[in-house]
Amino acid sequence: MEVSDELGYLCRIVDDSKVSTGLTNKGFSAFASKVLGLPEVSIMESIKTAGIISDAEPEVPFRPLGVFNFNPEPESLEKMMSGMLNIITGDNLARNFLILFMARYRFSVALLETIIETHGTMLRITSENCAYAVMTSDFFLQAEAVNRWAIQQEAALRSTSPGSMGQLLSMDWFLSIIKVLRDEDSGSFHGNMETIIASMDENSLDELLSSISSGILPALATQNELLYRDERIRQAFLERSIRHNESIGLKRFYYWLGIANDLSLGLEFVIGSIEFFPSNVFAGANDVLGVYLFITGSSQLVARSLIQIVMQFHLRRSREKSTRRVSELMRANE
Structure with a gap:
């Protein structure tokens, strides 16, 4: 044939x-x-x-x-x-991927290639x-x-809202993807799509594919002004920025607190061990002091975990506080 x-x-x-x-x-x-x-x-x-x-x-x-x-x-x-x-x-998914390809070629190739490689x-x-x-x-x-079809689809998307992004805007991976779109829009495609996708679990990837199927991501890719002017996106980025800055300070504090705890713990066990030396080796040995030092050191082993628990609790409260601060700032700027 x-x-x-x-x-x-x-x-x-x-x-x-x-x-x-x-x-x-x-x-x-x-x-x-x-x-x-x-x-x-x-x-x-x-x-x-x-x-x-x-x-x-x-x-x-x-x-x-x-x-x-x-x-x-x-x-x-x-x-x-x-x-x-x-x-x-x-x-529907392939259809919206094609819209992405026609609107943002480099972004879409990187996105599709990474998803195929990983999932x-x-x-x-x-x-x-x-x-x-x-x-x-x-x-x-x-x-x-294909170009005639793409022009029709883009025209339709430009006149529609990307829909509800509520939960997505609380996801770091979604904001990272929006940042990649912004970078490409400004002519500097520096987004590391592989790193973004690799950090996502299957539930997050499901949400990403759903955002494509539902038209949210294609709408953002074709309506450049939404990437910068949409109040929900602006609020999400402002909240992430505030949260990031506050979390850095908190993590630094608890990092040094953990080091101080471990350092004192080590000293207590070293000194406590010396206190149990025989009197002919160390004349000033004090068994009672050694026991107290061991008890204190053991308590500080527990404190290691408590420091991490308190840090997570503190970070959570900080996130809630930053969300309220962003809402207040957005209302003040209206």
């Missing part, structure tokens, strides 16, 4: 992907079948025969051997791009899905059909 220009071009698009999705031959053939209307069983054998791949086994990673010159007719290309777009937009299964990157590989290809992103 001869490889059509459409099938060859689809191979080229997937090969141009900027992220490694773990796509298999089976996944590619399933996707190509939906886009081009070809039977799955014939797709892999035909591109293997044409020398595009070396191994047609279903579970083998899909890796084209090189760049091939396939150029479909404009009408066929438009139809093919529309078909891929329909598949991607059929999944690929949470994005439903399965052997049947190569939508995420397609949407990172320049060939796909620059297609007229």
